[in-house]
Amino acid sequence: MAIIMGDNQYGKAENRVVRIYRDTARHEIRDLNVSTALRGPFADAHLTGDNTQLLTTDAQKNTAFAFAKLHGIGAIEDYALTLARHFVHDVEPVTGARIEVEEYAWDRATIEGIEHDHTWTRRGPEVRTAAVTVDASGEHVIGGIKDLVLLKSTGSEFHSFLTDEFTTLPEVDDRIMATALVAKWRFAGVPEDWDSTYTLVKSLIIREFATLQSLSLQQTLWAIGKAILEAVPAIAEIRLSAPNKHHFTVDLAPFGLENPNEVFIAADRPYGLIQATVTRDDAPPAGEAWRSAAGLA
Numbered sequence: 012m013a014i015i016m017g018d019n020q021y022g023k024a025e026n027r028v029v030r031i032y033r034d035t036a037r038h039e040i041r042d043l044n045v046s047t048a049l050r051g052p053f054a055d056a057h058l059t060g061d062n063t064q065l066l067t068t069d070a071q072k073n074t075a076f077a078f079a080k081l082h083g084i085g086a087i088e089d090y091a092l093t094l095a096r097h098f099v100h101d102v103e104p105v106t107g108a109r110i111e112v113e114e115y116a117w118d119r120a121t122i123e124g125i126e127h128d129h130t131w132t133r134r135g136p137e138v139r140t141a142a143v144t145v146d147a148s149g150e151h152v153i154g155g156i157k158d159l160v161l162l163k164s165t166g167s168e169f170h171s172f173l174t175d176e177f178t179t180l181p182e183v184d185d186r187i188m189a190t191a192l193v194a195k196w197r198f199a200g201v202p203e204d205w206d207s208t209y210t211l212v213k214s215l216i217i218r219e220f221a222t223l224q225s226l227s228l229q230q231t232l233w234a235i236g237k238a239i240l241e242a243v244p245a246i247a248e249i250r251l252s253a254p255n256k257h258h259f260t261v262d263l264a265p266f267g268l269e270n271p272n273e274v275f276i277a278a279d280r281p282y283g284l285i286q287a288t289v290t291r292d293d294a295p296p297a298g299e300a301w302r303s304a305a306g307l308a
Contacts, residue, residue, distance in 0.1 A: 016054040016057055016058060019050075019053060019054065019057060020048040020049060020050045020053075020107075020109065020304065021048065021049060021053065021065070021068065022046065022047040022048035022049055022068055022071055022109070022304055023046070023047050023068040023069070023071040023072040023075070024046045024047075024304070025044050025045075025046055026044070026045045026046070026047075026072050026075045026076070027043075027044055027045075028042075028043045028044075028045050028075055028076055028079050028084075029041070029042050029043070030042075030043075030079045030080075030083070030084045032083075036128055037128045037129075038128060038129040040117050040131060041079075041084040041114070042114065042115040042116075042117060043079075043084065043087065043090075043112055043113065043114055043115070044112065044113040044114075044115070045075045045091075045094075045110070045111070045112050046110070046111040046112075046304050047068075047071040047072075047074075047075065047094065047098070047108070047109070047110055047304070048108070048109040048110075048111075048304030049066065049071070049098055049102075049105050049107070049108055050105070050106055050107035050108070050109070050146065051064065051104045051105045051106040051107065052064055052104060052106070053065060053104075064104040065104075066098075066102050066104070066105065071098075074094065074097065074098075075094060078090070078093060078094055078097070086204075086205035086206050087112045087114050087139065087140075087141040087205075088141045088143065088152050088154060088205045089205065090112065091110040091111070091112050091141050091142070091143035091152075092110075092143050092145070092150065092152065094108070094110045094143075095108040095109070095110045095143045095144070095145035095150075096145055096150075098145075099145045099146065106146060106147060107144065107145065107146030107147070107299065108143075108144070108145050108146070109142065109143070109144050109299075109302065109303070109304045110142070110143045110304075111140070111141070111142045111143075111303070111304050112140065112141045112142075113138050113139070113140050113157075114138065114139040114140070114141075115133065115134075115135075115138060116133075116134040116135070116138075116139070117131035117132065117133055117134060118131060118132050118134050119131055119132075120132055135158075136158045136160055136191075137156055137157070137158050137159040137160070137213075138156070138157050138158055139154075139155070139156055139209060140154070140155035140156065140157055140195070141153065141154055141155065142155070142195070142300075142303070142304075144298070144299050144300055144302070146298075146299055148296075148298040148299060149298065151197070151198075151297070151298055151299065151300035152197075152198045152201075153195050153196065153197050153198070153300060153301070154195070154196050154198065154205070154208070154209060154212070155193070155194055155195035155196065156192070156193070156194050156209075156212070156213060156216070157192075157193040157194075158191050158192075158193070159191065159192040159193075159194070159213070159216065160189075160190070160191045160192075160256075161189065161190055161191075161192060161216075161217065161220050162187065162188070162189035162190075162256070163187070163188050163189075163220065163221060164187055165185055165186075165187075166188070166221075166222075166223070166224055166225060167185075167186050167187065167188035167225045168183060168184045168185065168186065168224075168225065168226050168227075169182065169183055169186060169226070169227055170182035170183060170184060170226075185272060186258070186272075187258035187275060188220075188225060188228065188231070188255075189255075189256035189257075189258060189277075190228065190253040190254055190255060190256055191253075191254055191256065192216065192220075192251065192252070192253050193251070193252040193253075194212070194216060194235075194249060194250070194251050194252075195249065195250045196212065196239065196243075196246045196248070196249040196250075197246065197247050197248050197249070197294075197297060197300055197301075198245050198246060198247065199245060199246065199247035199291075199294060199295050200244075200245045201245065202243065202245040208243060208245070208246075211242065211243065212239055212243065212246075215235065215238045215239050215242060216235050216239075218238070219231065219234045219235045219238050220235065228253055228255055228283070228285045229285055229287065231253075232251045232253060232285060232286075232287040232289075233287065233289060235249075235251060235289075236249045236251060236287065236288075236289025237289060239289075240289060240290075240291060247290065247291055247294035247295060247297075248288060248289065248290035248291065248294050248297075249288070249289050249290075250286075250287075250288045250301075251286065251287050251288075251289070252284065252285075252286045253284070253285045253286070254282045254283070254284050254285075255282050255283035255284070255285060256277065256279075256282065257277075257278045257282060257283070258275040258276070258277055258278070259275060259276050259278060260272060260274070260275055261274045261275060261276050
């Protein structure tokens with residue numbers, strides 16, 4: 012039996028890159044969390060301590076900051092592609108690069124009805140994400156959103172499910188549905204505009220969540236994925252992960268009060284975790300697109 016070195020990568024995780032544009036009196040801000048990971052002939056670093064093929068993680072960090080100045084930050088997909096291409100094409104030992112980016116959005120502060128030129132308030136809680144892989148198989152881009160907290164007070168049912176001797180959950184035909192959605196979509200091509208595609212995908216997620224008379228969170232995820240693939244030809248597949256943020260009706264009978272689905276306790280754990288992938292039957296191979304680094308699980 013032989014013991015061999017398997018897949019490996021290394022990089023700098025969670026570089027907090029903030030870019031302020033000061034070209035005019037009205038400043039602009041881009042706020043990112045950037046993780047890099049390089050792939051290549053790095054086994055000897057593990058096996059014998061030979062570091063001669065390693066570009067330091069510190070250099071990777073510095074590159075992320077320098078590129079924010081040299082190339083600016085537009086759509087995070089473009090920024091990630093520029094970084095990945097540099098590592099693969101300009102650093103000889105590197106054969107593959109994975110760049111993962113989270114973007115934190117800010118809204119301008121409004122003072123007496125007027126937008127302030129250099130003060131913002133943090134928008135949230137949702138975070139836009141992007142993950143780019145560049146290697147011998149090509150260039151792969153995954154857009155995404157995480158922590159998109161959604162809740163609707165009706166329009167959700169859950170009944171006719173399998174039961175056994177340990178089942179205690181009652182069937183319901185009217186309940187609160189809530190989640191903190193994570194969605195990641197793999198592009199099969201380059202859309203006309205990264206930013207407008209993100210805006211469209213987010214709007215479709217919210218529309219389907221809100222308007223479907225849902226028999227389960229599983230059904231809702233399918234409706235979301237299907238709507239996105241129908242609307243955006245450049246997207247090949249979408250992966251969805253939705254914790255079920257349970258809201259249980261409080262028993263107010265001991266206090267002589269009725270509670271017709273008006274007062275709830277929000278339970279943070281444990282929670283159901285519903286996950287699904289919706290894909291085109293002719294989607295191109297994903298290659299290493301989903302092999303993650305430290306930034307996005």
